[in-house]
Amino acid sequence: MKRLAVLLSLSLLAGCASVQPPAPPPVLFADGRFAPPSEQVGADDLFTLSPAMQAHLNSPAFAHQLRQKGQRHGLVDALYSKTDLKLEYESSKTRTAAETYADRSGNCLSLVIMTAAFAKALGMPVHYRSIDADSTWSRTAGLYLASSHVNIGLGDRPEHDVRSTGRETMLVVDFIAPDAAAGLRARELDEGDIAALYMNNRAAEMLVQDRVDDAYWWARGAVEKRPGMIAALNTLAVIYERRGHLALAERTYRTALEREPENMAVMRNLQPVLALLGKHDEAQALERRIASIEPFPPYHYFDKGMVALRAGDYEGARALFRREVRRAPYNDEFRFWLGVAHLGLGDVKHAREQIAQAVDTSTRQEMRQMYSAKLAHLRATTSTGTRIR
Numbered sequence: 586m587k588r589l590a591v592l593l594s595l596s597l598l599a600g601c602a603s604v605q606p607p608a609p610p611p612v613l614f615a616d617g618r619f620a621p622p623s624e625q626v627g628a629d630d631l632f633t634l635s636p637a638m639q640a641h642l643n644s645p646a647f648a649h650q651l652r653q654k655g656q657r658h659g660l661v662d663a664l665y666s667k668t669d670l671k672l673e674y675e676s677s678k679t680r681t682a683a684e685t686y687a688d689r690s691g692n693c694l695s696l697v698i699m700t701a702a703f704a705k706a707l708g709m710p711v712h713y714r715s716i717d718a719d720s721t722w723s724r725t726a727g728l729y730l731a732s733s734h735v736n737i738g739l740g741d742r743p744e745h746d747v748r749s750t751g752r753e754t755m756l757v758v759d760f761i762a763p764d765a766a767a768g769l770r771a772r773e774l775d776e777g778d779i780a781a782l783y784m785n786n787r788a789a790e791m792l793v794q795d796r797v798d799d800a801y802w803w804a805r806g807a808v809e810k811r812p813g814m815i816a817a818l819n820t821l822a823v824i825y826e827r828r829g830h831l832a833l834a835e836r837t838y839r840t841a842l843e844r845e846p847e848n849m850a851v852m853r854n855l856q857p858v859l860a861l862l863g864k865h866d867e868a869q870a871l872e873r874r875i876a877s878i879e880p881f882p883p884y885h886y887f888d889k890g891m892v893a894l895r896a897g898d899y900e901g902a903r904a905l906f907r908r909e910v911r912r913a914p915y916n917d918e919f920r921f922w923l924g925v926a927h928l929g930l931g932d933v934k935h936a937r938e939q940i941a942q943a944v945d946t947s948t949r950q951e952m953r954q955m956y957s958a959k960l961a962h963l964r965a966t967t968s969t970g971t972r973i974r
Contacts, residue, residue, distance in 0.1 A: 613821065613837050614805055618830060622802040626787075628780035628810070632702040635683035642706055651707075657739045657756045660703055672696070674760065676732070677949050679786035690950075693760045694782055697737045700758060701779075710740030712755055713779050714771040725793050728823075731850055733816075735774070735782070736760065781811035788820045792827070800824050815845050819854065826858055834858050849879050884909070887919055894922070899929035917947035921956055928963075937963050 634642065641647055641663075651659035664670060675690035682702035685691040691699065701711045716734040738755035774782075784807035791800035801824050807817035822837035838855040841848065852875050859868035890905030906923035913919060924939030937960065944956045 613808065613818075613833070613840060615825070615830065615833055616805075618828065619801040620798040622799050623796070624799065626784075626799070626802045626806055628783050628806070630683070631681050631698055631780055631783060632705060632776075633681070633683060634702055634706055635686060638683060638686050638702070639706075641686075642703060656707060656709060656742055660700075660707065660709075660739070661756070661758055664700060664703065673950075675950055677951075678790055679783055681783075692732075692786075694735055694779070694786060696760050697735050698779065698783065700737050700739075704737075704739055708742045710742075710755075712738035712740065713774040713776070714738060714757070715774050715778075716771050728789075728792060730789060730793075731816075735779075736771070777810055778814075781807045781814050781817060784810065785814065785817045785820055788817075788824070792820075792824065797824060797827055813844055815841050815848055815851065818844075819848075819851050822851075823854060826854070831858055831862055835862060847878065849875065849882075853882065883913070886912075887922070890922065890926070894926060894929070897929075899926050902926040903930065915946045917943040917952060917956065920946060921959075933963065 647663050650663040653659065654662055662669075665672060670686075670689055672685075673690040674692070674696075675688075676692040678684075678695075680688060680691045680695040680698075682699040685695040685699040697713065701713070704711050714736050716736060736757060736759040738757045740755045784803050788800045788803035788807060791797070791803055801821075804817060804821040804824055807814060808821055811817060818837055818841035822834045822841065825831070825834035825837060835855065835858050838851055838858065841851045842855070845851070852871060856868055856871045856875065859865075859871065886905045886909040890902045890909065893899075893901040893905060903923065903926035906919060906926055909919045910916070910923055920939050921943035924936045924943065927933075927936035927939060940956055940960045940963065944953055944960060947953045947956060
């Protein structure tokens with residue numbers, strides 16, 4: 586299983602505040618066009634401690650960690666030590682604090698939420714941080730998904746009769762490798778932002794499962810919570826487009842672009858909608874604008890590499906997959922198929938290296954299992970001297 590690498594660092598925080606959202610967008614909701622949700626939708630219980638979490642918090646072992654290492658380091662050790670919860674990074678579902686604790690797994694947002702729930706129960710100041718890193722792209726069920734990154738800062742619990750200086754040193758807890766996190770800038774979020782991100786993630790996950798009605802209600806909740814959140818507006822527009830409500834999709838995409846005029850994901854989504862609505866001149870102009878900004882979109886070289894691979898051109902496929910890996914070194918799919926291209930060329934050593942990296946970088950359990958099975962097969966066959974082509 587992919588264990589968590591928790592990065593700790595100290596930084597000085599002074600007077601940070603979440604950027605307030607802009608005024609609400611024009612009416613973008615269309616409740617009557619969607620069936621009621623099949624599950625409870627919302628973020629009211631996002632940080633609620635379950636009875637099991639409360640028992641963990643009150644346990645002698647937990648108290649010992651806090652006394653021995655101090656509140657902040659003790660909390661992190663209690664949650665993320667390899668001998669305790671044994672948490673696994675897993676991105677297929679964004680979980681509440683209680684779900685993350687029960688499942689012993691979660692993506693970076695789920696882990697931030699669970700850590701915050703414990704910290705808040707201990708009276709620690711909590712700082713949610715959006716990291717300014719390039720979005721990580723993945724492709725599932727015909728959907729391109731862009732993943733951003735969040736982490737959490739823990740402050741010291743305020744002591745009675747101690748005057749605050751307005752500046753505090755916070756312990757930053759991150760869930761990506763130190764080399765990936767080094768030097769990245771952060772923007773502080775508030776709890777409402779985290780709730781909106783959670784609901785937007787749930788909407789995207791519903792779309793992957795083709796549960797479009799449920800996706801609508803989750804996305805609606807995200808937009809209602811933070812009307813200016815581009816990701817939530819984009820998700821809502823994708824849902825309208827998926828249902829064939831093209832005029833609503835166009836209006837929602839345009840609302841997002843009013844706030845962020847050169848958002849590539851929104852522009853790429855709007856362009857085919859304009860064409861379907863018969864606005865061909867505008868669609869072509871937008872297509873040219875997109876090409877001038879980003880001529881090679883995510884998966885461009887990968888898709889060409891797959892064509893080469895199917896044609897038996899392993900050399901060409903390897904070159905194309907390498908280009909995609911250089912752009913997105915943590916994409917497990919690119920690593921795996923680069924390994925397959927190496928294998929087609931008889932280069933078992935580099936095939937094993939790339940597939941091992943695919944196992945290490947994958948954030949979905951089922952994909953790790955598939956890659957691991959392929960890697961185990963490679964190791965078994967090469968250990969007996971069998972040549973693989």
